[in-house]
Amino acid sequence: MARTEIYGIRHHGPGSARSLRRALEEFRPDVVLIEGPPEADATVELAADPDMKPPVALLAYTTDTAAKAASADAGDRRHRAAFWPLAEFSPEWQAIRHAVGNGVPVRFCDLPAACQLADRPESTDGPPGADGQAGEGDPPASQAAAEEPAAHDGAAGSGGGEAELIRLDPLGWLAQAAGYDDAERWWEDVVEHRGEGPSPFPAIAEAMDVLRREAEERSARGEQVVSEAYARRERRREAYMRRTLRRTLKEGYQRVAVVCGAWHVPALRADVPASRDEQVLRGLPKEKVAVTWVPWTHGRLAQWSGYGAGVRSPGWYHHLFTSPDRPVERWLTEAARLLRAEDLHVSSAHVIEAVRLAEALAVLRGRPLAGLEEVTEATRAVLCEGAEEPLALIQRRMVVGERLGAVPARTPMVPLQQDLRAAQRRLRLKPSALVKEQDLDLRKPLDLERSRLLHRLRLLQVPWGRPQSAAGRSKGTFRESWTLQWQPEFDVALIEAGAWGTTVRGAADARARALAAEATALAELTSLVEQRLLADLGEAPAAVMRALADLAATDQDVAHLMAALPPLVRALRYGDVRGTPTGPLQEVVDGLVVRICVGLPPAARGLDDDAARELLERINAVHEAVCLLASPADGRAPAGRPAAKEHLDRWQDTLAALVDRPGLHGLLEGRLTRLLHDAGRLADVPDRMARAVSVGQEPARAAAWIEGFLSGGGLILVHDEALLRLVDGWLAGLPADSFTDVLPLLRRTFGRYAAPERRAIGERARRLGDPAAGRPAAEDLDPARALPAVRTVAQILGRPA
Structure with a gap:
């Protein structure tokens, strides 16, 4: 006589996984049905491959959209997808491993992914998947939260009534009934931390049966449970599971094991006529889908990632599953090893004391075994000595974990x-x-x-x-x-x-061409040309270069031209370094530099503080680009074109004419003065600074001038004592109220400097009142001792010692 065992599990629970593995070994089924998309049946044998290392995930994605690759609308090519993640401590994974290891057929019995993805709205209730449309699920996010206590921490269904709480968080409801305020802790105590003993699955099935009847009774009295769309989806899923179970029994299997979420156990045991299930499943929408395995991470199994069936601590659960004996001692030993690797002092005595503290806390709280909370408190108090930074490292590396799975090379891939x-x-x-x-x-x-x-x-x-x-x-x-x-x-x-091509280079080239055809802004097109060169996709197509030249010639906004120049110059420079041909790109750059020099003076008139700061950023970017252009990688200007040095001279002439223009914003005047001073184009910088910070100037304008002048770095004040004295004298002479007004500007300026720069400026300012301070007297010098240093410096400078 055929016998069926239905095991209600919690997704990603080490206790459930261990108990299920033991139950399957005792039952010895001749077929195993697992909650999951049946399209994955053809790929399940890959779980036996030694190169398959969890965490991994089943990925189902629609394929009919690939036929629309020729469409210009990228949205038409978007795939909907869903994940079914599995870790080593997932009961489903252990069921798969048991079956493939014993030569037992494995079948997935949930609603097909073709129906689930077709029925999924553009914006799901669950967390977004990689494409922004599909949720991650194990099962898919649309129902994952309904089966997991961790999804709501025992407080699910707020505002929806007791019936909704029972349906959306059944284990959380049981935890409350047991006097726990945390469903995760209750589940760990009764399942995850239990050792050898009777199987927990009969008790879980009985509890779910009582909860479902209670939820149905409350719903019949008019209490809100879930939306009609959600209920319809659940009815379809359970009907399909029953249909798969009936068909499996008809095929002659005598010992059938079914592994599903605990909530579904009563539904699969119920005596529902096949005709009723067929009526529920009639007219299901479908999509063309493909299923494969992909690597997953422990971080994506965590609740904070937005995964509906996630757990708080994948790394801790992995440890519980792989270390069934003395898990607390092993965990704290590994934590100590991690801290020692970061050069933190942790001794064996620390570990022993932490173990004792964790066990004492578990006894005080009536827990059968120290859980993650007790271990964490012991780690903080003993191993980390109250510091939060080392604890955060343990949280990231161990509690959540940074494990990435792997799939075999023969896994189906595009x-x-x-x-x-x-x-x-x-x-x-x-x-x-x-x-x-x-x-x-x-x-x-x-x-x-x-x-x-x-x-x-x-x-x-x-x-x-x-x-x-x-x-x-x-x-x-x-x-x-x-x-x-x-x-x-x-x-x-x-x-x-994959809609763009079959190789990375070909697909990138096709997408770059499509983006270029759609580009309408100059900065957007120049950025794309730079990306093409960096990706070594060859010289931009002639149509792209024509569009770029046309936009550069017709765009009247100098801000757009200034934003477009730096990426083009970088593309030229990187083209030289990478050996990538740049072709007509140089001609576009030549035209841009000329037009920027002509359009900058009018654009600098009548600017407020925000506009001046924005223009300053663009001037800095263009200045850096022109200087980079003037010193190409091979040290020579491109033959047959205007010398890059001419661009630098034209740019500096433009700045020199602009810096003396009346009414120029102080921030810009100060910055242009600094740029021209660094280029050796100004010999009267102290006089200009003296005028800028004189008593007749508004303190705010003087502070803006100083901010602009010093924005390139503060070392000039270390090496030029005259400028430092001017700044110091101006600050000392400010009235108290004016000093308060300009202080934020000055703090912003000096706060950008590195600590050594600020320290050096402070030391020089401290010695301003004593010209002899810090300089050794001539009689204190020892030429013999100084000679090795002089020779070394001379050698560095390339001069004879």
């Missing part, structure tokens, strides 16, 4: 994913959930290829690498600094990008 994986192996760039800093030297072929790959992925909206900000990277054009971190949703982005 061609673009396969091409990227081959490139990652070839370039030795391994994806990781950890944040990794990567410095690239573009003179090395390997690093140059890595840079091109990362730039191409950014064009495809797969930001695996993020270039570091200009403030934190080297000014040298041969170096790039990236921050790398792989996210699971990048696989969906790659599937999306």
